[in-house]
Amino acid sequence: MTNDAWTEIPDQRYRRLWDEFDQRFQFKPSIYPKDWPSIAEPRGSVTLDLAGIFQPDHFEAGCRRVDEVVLASLQRVFDEQTALLALDWQHPAYEFRPHRHTGAFTWPESPLSPFPDxxxxxxxTEDMDQGTFGHPWEHTLCVWGDDLVSDLVPELGLPVKRSRR
Known part of the structure; x- marks a missing residue:
């Protein structure tokens, strides 16, 4: 998929990026709580509790709100030329330009969203110094990088599950 906001990353770069992510964050995917968190959370990161959103009565609206707030934060924190990496485990990866994204994170316009659904x-970021990691089974969103933590965490207003500050 390619449009103004999303450009699929070719296979060779995809493998290199995942190798770098795996090594840097010691990524160990697991559905078992004994293995969580699934990444070595970066120093200064804050991990937010999304569990309340996963309740049936709150899911759709909660997903939409998290996606909207994360997008707005990405647009405030990064300039218009910034292309972020958007990784979806065992699925295609993309360069994502937040300032070119309009509307909701819905398929097919958006191949993935910040919410780990x-x-x-x-x-x-390309240097992996700032970002978000959504864990679908732990029901968390880990946010790292000083600028992103300062901007996004207060805006989401979700309970902190872990804080590395």
Whole structure:
């Protein structure tokens, strides 16, 4: 898929990016709580509790709100030329330009969203110094990088599950 906001990353780069992510964050996917968190959470990161959103009465509206707030934060924190990496475990990866994204994160216009609604969803800078890691089974969103933490965490207003500050 390619449009103004999303460009699919070719296979060779996809493998390199995932290798780098796996190594840097010691990614260990698991549905078992004994193995969580699934990444080595970066210093200064804040992990937010999404569990309340996963309740049937709150899911659709909660997903939409998280996606909207994350997008607005990405647009405030990064300039218009910034292309982020959007990784979806065992699915295609994309370069994502937040300033070019309009509307909701819905298929087919958006291949994935910041909210981890069934898989690990990761949005991060090319140098991997700032980003979000959504864990679908732990029901968390880990946010790292000083600028992103300062802007996004207060805006979401979700309970903190873990804080590395």
């Amino acid at each position: 069934g898989d690990y969803h990761i949005f991060l």
